[in-house]
Amino acid sequence: MTDTSLTMLPGRRRRDWIRLRTTILLRWMAIFGQLVALLIAREHVGLVLPLGPCLLVISASIIVNLVAMFVFPGNRRLSERETMLMALFDILQLALLLALTGGLHNPFALLLLGPVTVSASVLALGSTLFLAAVAMTVVSALAVWHVPLRLPDGAALEMPPLYLFGVWAALIIALAFLSIYSRRVAQEMHAMSDALTATQMALAREQKLTDLGGVVAAAAHELGTPLATIKLAAGELAEELSRNPELSEDARLIAAQADRCRDILRSMGRAGKEDLHLRQAPLTEVLREAVEPHQNRGKTIVFEQSLGAGAEPLPPAIHRRPEIIHGLRNLVQNAVDFAHDTVWVEARWSADWISVRIMDDGDGFPPQVLARIGEPFMRRRRSVRDLVARPQYEGMGLGLFIAKTLLERTGAQLSFANGADQAAPRERRPERSGAVVEVSWPRRKIDARSGEDPVPSAGPNRPIEA
Numbered sequence: 224m225t226d227t228s229l230t231m232l233p234g235r236r237r238r239d240w241i242r243l244r245t246t247i248l249l250r251w252m253a254i255f256g257q258l259v260a261l262l263i264a265r266e267h268v269g270l271v272l273p274l275g276p277c278l279l280v281i282s283a284s285i286i287v288n289l290v291a292m293f294v295f296p297g298n299r300r301l302s303e304r305e306t307m308l309m310a311l312f313d314i315l316q317l318a319l320l321l322a323l324t325g326g327l328h329n330p331f332a333l334l335l336l337g338p339v340t341v342s343a344s345v346l347a348l349g350s351t352l353f354l355a356a357v358a359m360t361v362v363s364a365l366a367v368w369h370v371p372l373r374l375p376d377g378a379a380l381e382m383p384p385l386y387l388f389g390v391w392a393a394l395i396i397a398l399a400f401l402s403i404y405s406r407r408v409a410q411e412m413h414a415m416s417d418a419l420t421a422t423q424m425a426l427a428r429e430q431k432l433t434d435l436g437g438v439v440a441a442a443a444h445e446l447g448t449p450l451a452t453i454k455l456a457a458g459e460l461a462e463e464l465s466r467n468p469e470l471s472e473d474a475r476l477i478a479a480q481a482d483r484c485r486d487i488l489r490s491m492g493r494a495g496k497e498d499l500h501l502r503q504a505p506l507t508e509v510l511r512e513a514v515e516p517h518q519n520r521g522k523t524i525v526f527e528q529s530l531g532a533g534a535e536p537l538p539p540a541i542h543r544r545p546e547i548i549h550g551l552r553n554l555v556q557n558a559v560d561f562a563h564d565t566v567w568v569e570a571r572w573s574a575d576w577i578s579v580r581i582m583d584d585g586d587g588f589p590p591q592v593l594a595r596i597g598e599p600f601m602r603r604r605r606s607v608r609d610l611v612a613r614p615q616y617e618g619m620g621l622g623l624f625i626a627k628t629l630l631e632r633t634g635a636q637l638s639f640a641n642g643a644d645q646a647a648p649r650e651r652r653p654e655r656s657g658a659v660v661e662v663s664w665p666r667r668k669i670d671a672r673s674g675e676d677p678v679p680s681a682g683p684n685r686p687i688e689a
Contacts, residue, residue: 241345243291243299246309250288253313257281257320260331264324270380271373273323280320287312307350310338311357318361326369327362327390328381335362336397343405355402359395366391446488454481503671503678505538506570506577512543513551514568523565524555531573539572541669542676546629553626554581554660561585567655577670578663585657587641596639597627634668637661 261277264270301309314335321329339358343351366387372380382390457478464471504512507528514524528538541547558566562583569580588596627637643656671678 241301241306243295243301246301246306247288247291250284250313253317254281254284254288257284261324269375271375271377273370277320277323280316280323284316303346303350307342307346307354310342310346310354313338314354314358314361318365321365322369324370325372325380326365326367327387327394328369328372332362332365332390332394335394336401339398340401340405343402344409348406351402351406355398358398362391362394362398446484450481450485450488454478454485457481502543503540504543506541506572506579507538509541509543509547510551510568510570510579513548514555516552517555517559520559522559522562524559525565525567527567527569529569529571531571531576533574534572538570539577539666540671540678541577542633542671542674542678544633544669546633547669550626550630550633550635551579551581551662553622553629554662557622557626558583558585558658558660562657565654572666575666576663577666578661580662581658581660582642582655583657584654587643587657588639590641593639593641597623597637630662634664636663638663 258281261272261274261281265272265274317334317338321327321332321335324331326332335358339351339355342354346354374380381387457474461471461474461478464474507526510526514526518524530536555566555568558581562585565584567580567582569582571578571580630637638661640659640661641657642659643653667674
């Protein structure tokens with residue numbers, strides 16, 4: 224997938240994930256909780272609190288909520304800046320309320336973690352760092368400046384200095400840890416969402432190409448007989464009208480145009496197959512179809528085949544599915560991109576398994592990322608070698624993720640390895656020393672004759688349904 228396609232994916236462009244209605248509802252819950260906490264602390268616990276200033280701070284949240292409800296529609300989605308300002312207001316409002324009720328001696332100081340954690344999940348890095356810095360500043364300030372909590376006898380309710388330092392350190396560490404943790408999880412979720420979207424786009428494109436080939440092949444097949452009849456009738460008319468040059472010329476023109484229609488349909492139908500091959504084809508032919516776009520890219524592609532236990536000599540007929548073709552094509556593309564000279568595509572089948580192994584003579588997979596191959600957007604930076612070898616690709620693992628996802632949907636199992644130790648000198652490595660990708664299916668999953676979903680070997684053509 225190219226850079227342009229990647230930039231259009233929703234997880235990379237959108238930050239308007241939060242609705243205003245959700246923010247308003249959460250703030251009403253916070254307001255209710257703050258009022259209940261004040262009531263219990265004052266009436267049941269007996270703490271002496273500055274009730275007027277506290278209610279004034281809570282009323283600020285009420286006013287902001289009412290303005291948001293009456294000025295903006297509830298289904299409005301907040302922009303990045305608006306979400307950041309909302310979170311900033313919540314941090315400052317809670318900080319001011321805590322300052323009036325004991326600062327870090329108040330156990331509800333833990334709630335300062337909430338707005339920062341949410342912002343780390345949905346906002347950009349700059350906004351998250353800003354809110355985290357504000358929250359850490361507020362926590363440090365509350366440790367020093369606050370109105371003490373007092374019991375009914377006037378005694379201050381305060382923690383020992385060492386314990387207060389521990390609370391401060393715990394909050395600072397929690398702010399940093401939860402921000403990093405939430406942001407990391409959100410990035411992986413967005414990356415997975417983008418990669419799955421790209422997979423669906425690739426599969427839809429391959430499905431359209433397959434359907435188009437089927438339509439063309441069906442049209443060529445169905446129109447072949449009437450075009451032959453038209454040509455035959457036109458030839459007979461031309462002979463009968465030989466004494467009338469003008470009508471004879473028209474008859475020959477009809478025959479010529481029938482030939483032209485036949486040639487056009489034949490040319491268009493080259494991308495398709497005969498009727499039975501629209502749904503099935505020999506394993507080797509499916510591999511050739513998958514490899515075809517990369518045949519003329521300056522690398523030699525060698526096809527091989529081998530038989531396993533109980534296998535028949537002829538290649539098995541498998542389902543000609545877009546997932547299989549596109550997935551194998553992506554794997555071959557990766558091999559061609561990084562091979563020095565040669566890529567080997569080996570088909571192997573037995574009575575129970577069908578496998579395809581793709582090997583090259585390149586430098587292989589980097590050992591440090593071998594266990595993570597197949598994850599979406601795995602690589603964030605590209606080396607100079609990658610820029611030269613693959614200037615048109617992002618190089619972040621998306622192609623391998625698409626291939627792995629599509630092939631696993633057909634029941635395949637994928638394994639990635641290197642053909643030789645990458646630390647060894649190149650002159651001592653075997654010929655097939657590069658990357659090795661093996662795709663294996665239980666035969667019943669894709670065998671078009673004896674598998675779980677067999678294709679009829681014969682039968683009349685059926686109309687194409689919309």
